Amino acid sequence: MADDRLTFKEMCAKFDVTPRTLRYYEYIELLHPDREGRSRFYGPRESARMKLILRGRKFGFPLEVIRQWLLIYEKEGNESQMKAWIALADEQLEELSDQQAQLQDAIRELQALRDETASELAKIGS
Numbered sequence: 741m742a743d744d745r746l747t748f749k750e751m752c753a754k755f756d757v758t759p760r761t762l763r764y765y766e767y768i769e770l771l772h773p774d775r776e777g778r779s780r781f782y783g784p785r786e787s788a789r790m791k792l793i794l795r796g797r798k799f800g801f802p803l804e805v806i807r808q809w810l811l812i813y814e815k816e817g818n819e820s821q822m823k824a825w826i827a828l829a830d831e832q833l834e835e836l837s838d839q840q841a842q843l844q845d846a847i848r849e850l851q852a853l854r855d856e857t858a859s860e861l862a863k864i865g866s
Contacts, residue, residue, distance in 0.1 A: 745774070745781040755790050765793060770807055799832055 746754060751773075752762055765771045766780075770793055773780040782790075789810060796806040809828060813821040 745783050746787065748773075748780045748782075751780075751782045751786075751790070754787070755794060757790075757794075765790070768803060768807065770803065770810065799829075800836065801828065801832060 748759070748762065751757075752759055762771070766773065771782070771786050771789060773782045773786055775781075792810065793803075793806055796809070797803075801809075805828065809821065809824055812824050
């Protein structure tokens with residue numbers, strides 16, 4: 741075993757994911773660990789992919805979009821992947837901005853309703 745490879749357990753610990761999550765990422769072909777018998781080992785490539793997967797999830801990208809984006813690197817190279825990333829990021833930034841506006845509206849509405857209810861309660865208690 742090479743020194744730069746992680747075991748299944750080490751990979752889960754390093755990225756703070758459950759074994760179920762790691763197995764699922766393998767199942768949907770986001771990760772391709774080396775197998776030796778029943779053991780799995782993750783090299784630097786798989787660690788880098790995992791970092792990208794988790795970043796993508798943090799930014800709200802669906803796993804299928806992340807998978808397709810990772811495939812671009814394998815099929816077309818780094819430049820194509822970077823161009824695709826910019827396009828995906830632009831779309832996601834717009835989506836997140838829309839969600840932020842919706843949340844701000846919901847917060848304002850909830851605050852107003854809360855304040856109105858508190859005012860009514862104060863009148864009852866007077």
